[in-house]
Amino acid sequence: MAKRSARYVCQSCGAVSTKWGGKCDACGEWNSIVEEVDGGGIGGGPGRKPRKGRVVPLVPLAGATESAPRIRCGIPELDRVTGGGFVRGSALLVGGDPGIGKSTLLIQAAAALARAGEQVVYISGEEAIAQVRLRAERLGLLDAPVRLAAETSVEDILTTLDTGDRPALVIIDSIQTLWTELVESAPGTVTQVRTSAQSMIRFAKESGCTVVLVGHVTKDGTIAGPRVVEHMVDAVLYFEGDAAGHFRILRSVKNRFGPTDEIGVFEMTGKGLREVPNPSELFLGERSRASPGAAVFAGLEGSRPVLVEIQALVAPTALGTPRRAVVGWDSSRLSMILAVLEAHCGVRFGQHDVYLNIAGGLRIQEPAADIAVAAALVSSLAGVALDPDCVWFGEVSLSGTVRPVAQAQLRLKEAEKLGFASAVCPAAQGSEERGSDMRLTTIGQLAELVAKIAAAAGSDGRDMGRDGGRDGGRDGGRDHGRDDGRGGSSDAGPRGRPAGGDERRMARGSR
Structure with a gap:
C-alpha cells in the first residue's frame, strides 16, 4: 500500500x-x-492519471437575461441587506461576535419563511435540539413548522437533505463545527472549513435552495477560517454592535445579487430582534442640543441616508503625549483632520487629549464625515455649541479644501424630513442643490469653518483660531530674540561670550 x-x-x-x-x-x-x-479527494490515489475533461459549450455574451428569483423572508431590514430577499441557489455567510444575535435573527427568519409556506431546515452543530427549542419558545416561535437537526457530518447532512422534499432555505450553525470524511483533520481547521463549505455551496447550486452559513469571528473581527470561503459564497453579512447594548447593525460587505455596504438596523428586545425602520431617529434620539463638540452628520450607508451625531471632546492633557481615542471612526482619518486643522487653520491640539465618538454604535467609513468631525473638534476646543438644526457633510483634502461628496440631494432630503433647517456642504455642490428648501452654507476651505466658529466664540476664538497661532508665533519670536540678545545662543560661554573664543584660545595655545 x-x-x-x-x-x-x-x-x-x-x-x-x-x-x-x-x-x-x-x-x-x-x-x-x-x-x-493529503487525501487527494475522489480519484486522487497515487499513480492515478487525471481523467479527460468534457467539452463545455460556449455561448455568446449577448442573449436573454433573467432576474434572480428571490424569497422574501418577511423581515424588511434583512430583505434590504440581502438586496430584496434570499436568492434561490445562493450561499450566504453571516459573521459576528459571540452573543451578538446571529442565531436569533436566523431562527426568526426561518420561522417567518416557514409560516409563509416554505420548507426550512435549521441544522445546529453547536446546540442540541432542546436548546434550539428553548430559544424558539422564548421568542414565541414554537408554532412555526421549522425542521430541526443537530448534526456536524457533512455527508449525513447532505444525505438527509436529499431525502424528501427539497427545502427552500437551509441554515448551518456554524460552518466551523462541520467535518467531512474527505479530509483527515479536526473540525474547525482550515482544510475542514474549506472543504465543508465547498460541499454545502455545491449542494446549493445543484438543488436551487438557499444555504446560510454562520461563521465564527476571530479577535481581529474577521470571520475565522480561510479567506477563500468569503470568495466562494455569494454574499457576506456582518453583524455589528455591542453585545451589552440594545442595537445591532447588519451590514452587507459582499453581495453578488445586490448592493454592498447596505445596512439593516435592529433592536434587541426580550422577544428577539426588532427592526428599526428609521435609524436616523434612533441615532439622534437623546442628543444634547446645547453642548459643545456635537455635530450632526448626514451620511449614506448603501442606498439609505442616515443622520448620526458625532461627539468630540477636547480636553487639556497632563501627559507628555496627548491621547487620541476614537470609537466608530478611522483613527488614521482623525489624525489627518487634526494635522490639516493645525497646518492650514492654526488650531493647536498638541496640548490636548482628543476623544471622538459616533453615537448609537454605528461605524462610519465614508470620508464625507470629515467636515462634521472637524466642526465637532473645533466646537469642543472653543467651547461653543453648534447650531442644533444644522447638518454637515463634506470631504476634507490635505490642502484644506472641502471636496464634494456623492448623493448630496438624498442627504438633504433626509435631513429636511427630520426637521433640520440648514446644512453646511461643500462649495462645489451649493449651486447644484438649490432645489432644497433648506438654508445652505457653502464652504470651500476648512479655514472658513474655523473662522465661523471662532467668530461665534468671541474672544475665546482667538485662542484656537489662526490669530492665536500667529500671536503665539510672534511672542515666541520676540522672546527668542530677547534671549539671544541677552544671553547669546545655547552654546554661548560664560557672560555671553561665544564658544568660538575658547576655540581661538586653544588654537593659540597649541601654536
Missing part, C-alpha cells in the same frame, strides 16, 4: 508548506502550522 503524503497547513491563512515550522512565512503567525494528511 502506497504511503499517503503529509503536508503542513497554516490554520490562520491556509498557506501550505512541505515541512513544519514555528512561524508561518505567509502571514507571520506563530504556532499555527498543523500537519494534515
